[in-house]
Structures are given as structure tokens and as C-alpha cells.
Amino acid sequence: MGTTATAQRLLLGKGRSRRRALFTDAHHRCLGFPRGLPYSADRGKKSVNRQTLDDLKQQIPLMGYLQAHDWRPARSLSRGRWMGLCPLHEDHKPSFLVDPHRNLFYCYGCGRGGDVIRLAELYHQVTFSQALVVLRQWRGAEPLLKDAAQFYQVQLNRHGEAVAYLHQRGVRSPELIEHMRIGYAPGGCLRGWLIQLGHSLPALCQAGLVTGGGYDAYVHRIVFPLEGNLYGRSLSPSAPPHRFLPGSKGGLYAWAQVQSYPEVILVEGLFDYAVLWGAGFRNITCSLGTHLNTRQLHQLGDAPRTVYLAFDSDRNGSGQQAAQDLSRTLRQRGIHARLVRLPEGHDPNSFFTQGGDERQFHALLEAALK
Ligand SMILES: [Zn+2]
Numbered sequence: 001m002g003t004t005a006t007a008q009r010l011l012l013g014k015g016r017s018r019r020r021a022l023f024t025d026a027h028h029r030c031l032g033f034p035r036g037l038p039y040s041a042d043r044g045k046k047s048v049n050r051q052t053l054d055d056l057k058q059q060i061p062l063m064g065y066l067q068a069h070d071w072r073p074a075r076s077l078s079r080g081r082w083m084g085l086c087p088l089h090e091d092h093k094p095s096f097l098v099d100p101h102r103n104l105f106y107c108y109g110c111g112r113g114g115d116v117i118r119l120a121e122l123y124h125q126v127t128f129s130q131a132l133v134v135l136r137q138w139r140g141a142e143p144l145l146k147d148a149a150q151f152y153q154v155q156l157n158r159h160g161e162a163v164a165y166l167h168q169r170g171v172r173s174p175e176l177i178e179h180m181r182i183g184y185a186p187g188g189c190l191r192g193w194l195i196q197l198g199h200s201l202p203a204l205c206q207a208g209l210v211t212g213g214g215y216d217a218y219v220h221r222i223v224f225p226l227e228g229n230l231y232g233r234s235l236s237p238s239a240p241p242h243r244f245l246p247g248s249k250g251g252l253y254a255w256a257q258v259q260s261y262p263e264v265i266l267v268e269g270l271f272d273y274a275v276l277w278g279a280g281f282r283n284i285t286c287s288l289g290t291h292l293n294t295r296q297l298h299q300l301g302d303a304p305r306t307v308y309l310a311f312d313s314d315r316n317g318s319g320q321q322a323a324q325d326l327s328r329t330l331r332q333r334g335i336h337a338r339l340v341r342l343p344e345g346h347d348p349n350s351f352f353t354q355g356g357d358e359r360q361f362h363a364l365l366e367a368a369l370k
Contacts, residue, residue, distance in 0.1 A: 056135060056139070060139055062119065063100040066119070071085075072084060080101055081097060082097070095109035103116060137206070144204070148190060152184055170275045171278070185220070185221045185223050185232060233270075263283055266310065275351075301333045310342065313342040339368055341364065
């Protein structure tokens with residue numbers, strides 16, 4: 001459909017003023033067909049009909065999708081429209097216009113615009129049909145993951161081995177467990193519960209909660225809900241320690257609660273996050289690994305701020321190397337980065353669980369290398 005659509009878009013664009021073009025030509029190609037024609041495959045063979053697309057767009061309002069991906073409006077305009085930083089290009093002053101009533105966006109910076117499907121295409125850098133899959137999964141997986149996370153939370157206190165593991169990692173306070181919505185996957189009981197709630201087995205498999213063989217995917221794992229995913233830390237030394245469900249690990253952990261701080265501490269693991277939060281730090285976030293995805297880099301750079309990188313100080317130096325590489329990347333994007341040097345062989349979690357306290361960690365932040 002690529003060539004047909006492009007040709008039609010070019011035709012539609014002809015002879016119209018730049019101003020009129022806004023919200024007519026610039027948005028997604030489907031909006032260019034006024035009389036309910038289907039998104040057309042070759043020679044009119046129906047691939048996806050317009051009704052299906054309209055339904056999808058109605059179920060996923062553009063504004064809701066943007067906000068779920070951390071987009072925040074910077075100011076309001078007339079007729080209920082909003083302006084904010086563009087999530088599609090490096091934007092320094094708000095040039096991204098959203099019209100929630102018409103479910104359309106347009107960026108004055110990069111000149112791109114359209115509906116929620118077009119946004120998903122550009123944002124996730126996927127094709128049109130892949131964008132439909134992403135949106136359908138997002139729509140379908142959200143309630144499913146919520147139910148799974150709640151189930152795991154209930155399991156936590158029923159399993160002494162899970163609570164003991166959390167204690168050993170410095171996670172004790174009920175307030176912290178509640179804040180991070182920490183749960184436990186014993187294995188062998190999630191599938192039945194979710195099906196009882198009305199979720200379908202294919203949906204569980206598609207989300208990765210249940211394996212192709214029909215078993216719970218997470219067994220003996222501490223579970224942390226993320227945005228659009230669940231991270232599972234194994235209690236068993238024979239299993240791979242870290243697991244995510246298929247798909248993106250999402251943005252920075254709890255970013256909405258952190259983004260207003262001018263100084264932010266970035267750690268690589270959720271247990272590092274947990275002990276720092278437990279010690280009273282609130283300007284803290286986690287990248288879930290030393291490699292930041294585009295979205296996470298974008299978040300760190302969405303306002304002027306200093307980022308303290310408190311990665312593992314492992315004996316082979318890989319954590320510190322990753323921190324150095326990242327600080328270079330951040331500096332190239334105009335973000336101040338400072339490297340926190342933990343004692344050798346420590347990560348923030350072991351630093352606190354082996355006797356370090358808030359005051360000592362503050363000293364490490366103050367000594368952080370520019
Ligand atoms: Zn843009």
C-alpha cells in the first residue's frame with residue numbers, strides 16, 4: 001500500500017495552501033479519504049477497513065496515548081488544544097500541537113502530524129501495519145498486566161521465601177513495597193486466576209505471561225510492574241536472574257514523580273532504586289540496565305538537569321565503563337552528567353545493605369566526578 005498511499009497523499013497535497021494543509025494533508029493518510037473508503041491494499045483489495053481503524057482510534061484517544069508515554073502539555077491554546085515538546089524530534093521549545101477533540105497532532109518543528117496510528121508509526125519507528133499491532137497490544141495488554149501485577153502483589157505476603165529475599169536486599173518497609181507495587185510470582189497459579197477473570201489464554205500467551213506450553217512464564221520471581229511490562233527477579237540461582245515480558249522495557253522508572261527535580265540520580269537496577277528510596281531519596285530513577293533506550297534518553301533531556309550516574313562498581317569495570325559512555329552521550333545532548341564512584345565491588349543496593357547510610361551516600365554524590 002506504500003506507493004498508492006504516497007501517490008494519493010501527493011495528490012491531496014497539490015494546490016493547497018500551507019495553512020490549509022495543517023490537519024488535512026499533514027496528518028495520516030487515512031484521514032485523506034473523505035467518503036469512508038477502506039485503507040486500500042493493491043487495487044482495492046480490502047486489508048483493513050475504515051471502521052476498524054475508527055474503532056481503534058476511538059478506543060485509544062491520542063491524548064491518553066501521549067500521556068501514557070509521558071508527554072506533558074506545556075501550555076493550553078484556544079479550542080481545547082495543547083502545545084508541548086515534540087516526542088518525535090529533539091525539541092527545545094514546545095512545537096508539538098495536540099487537538100484532543102479531533103484526535104490529531106502536528107509538529108511545527110519536524111513538520112509531521114496525524115492521528116494516533118501515525119503517532120505510533122513515528123514514535124516506535126514501525127510500519128503502518130506494525131503500528132496497528134502495537135496499538136492493539138497496548139489497548140489489550142494494559143488491563144491484563146494490571147490484573148497480573150495485582151495478583152502477584154497479593155501473593156507476596158503468602159510466601160515467606162519472597163519476603164525473606166526482599167529483607168536480604170534491604171527491602172523491608174511496607175511503604176516501600178506499596179510504593180513500588182512489589183509482588184511475587186510463585187508459578188503455576190497466575191494462568192488460572194487470569195482466565196477466571198475473563199482473560200483469554202491466547203491473550204496471556206501473547207503478553208508473554210504464559211508460555212507456549214501453557215505454563216506461567218514467571219516462576220519464583222519477585223515482580224515489579226513497569227510501564228507496559230513486568231520485571232521479574234529470580235530467587236533461584238539456577239534461573240536467569242533478570243526477565244522482562246516481550247516488548248519494550250518502557251521509559252525511566254517512575255519518571256513522572258522525578259522529572260521536576262533539577263538533579264536526578266540514575267541507577268541501573270530496581271533493588272538499587274529500592275534502597276535509595278528507602279533511605280529517603282526521592283529524586284531517583286532507574287534505567288533497568290546500563291543501556292538506555294531512545295525514550296529514556298529523551299526523558300533525561302526533556303529539561304535542564306544534572307544526572308548523577310550511580311551504576312554498579314563491579315570489579316571488571318563494566319558498570320563504570322557503561323556510566324562513562326552514557327555520560328558522554330548525555331553531554332552531547334546538553335545534559336550535565338556526574339559519575340558517582342561507589343566502593344569497588346558495590347552497587348547502591350549492596351552499599352546500603354552492608355551498612356552504608358544516607359549521609360555516606362550524600363558524600364558520594366558530592367564527590368561525584370564532573
Ligand atoms: Zn517534531
